[in-house]
Amino acid sequence: MKIYTKAGDKGETSLFGGERVQKNNQRINAYGTVDELNAFIGLALTEIKSDEIRNVLIDLQNKLFIVGSDLATPDTEKNKKLNITRTGEDFIKKAEADIDIFTEKLDELRNFILPGGSKGSAMLHVCRTICRRAEREIVALKxxxxxxxxxIVFLNRISDLFFVLSRYENKVSNYPDTIWKPQ
Structure with missing residues (x-):
């Protein structure tokens, strides 16, 4: 089977279920940004030192595939028979539990911090910002x-999770948080 179909050569693509839309459609922007986040998590995994964080990130990658398919499949009567797995409340609860677990391992945050430190931590901050952009794209779609x-709730939670994970990655890599100092 060839990877290219030529079906998108005129600037259109198909949603799951068959509907054709322009490639700059807001739904495509939304799940395209989720895909970008997933790809950047893959890059971050190449630099992450903590196995605990690696396990969380791999779980997030799998959940983001479900988020992408959820977004790529409009909730219509026609598409109900496709039996697509949807983003559930369990995704949100797991993200909140992970935030709590990693927050307990960190010193209390008393200042704003700047992104950076170890390379893995800096990449997790980029994941956080891509996640926030995905959230904005999805709100625009809504x-x-x-x-x-x-x-929306899940992406909001995991952007917070990326922040906490970035701090924990710095901790296990022996990098202190970089405190923001207004000029």
Whole structure:
């Protein structure tokens, strides 16, 4: 089977379920940014020292595939028979539990911190910012189309999770947080 189909050569693509849309459609922007986040998590995994963080990131990558398919499949009567796995509340609860677990291992945050430290930590901060952009894209999509509300909540939580994981990665890599000092 060839990887190229030529079906998108005129600037259109298919959503799951068959509907054709322009490649700059807001739904495509939304799940494309989720895909970008997933790819950058893959890059971050090449630099992460903590096995605990690696396990969380691999779990997130698998969940983000579900988020992408959820976004790529409009919730219509026609698509209900496709039996797509949707982003569930369990995703949110797991992210919150992970935030709590890693936060307990860190010193209390008393200042704003700057992204950076170890290379792995810096990459997790980039994941956080891509996640926030994905969240904005999905909120923009919500203005025009019905979406699964759990997606927005999940992305909001995991952006916080990336922040906590970046701090923990610095800790296990022996890099202190870089405190923001206003000029």
């Amino acid at each position: 203005n025009f189309e019905k979406i699964n509300e759990n997606i």
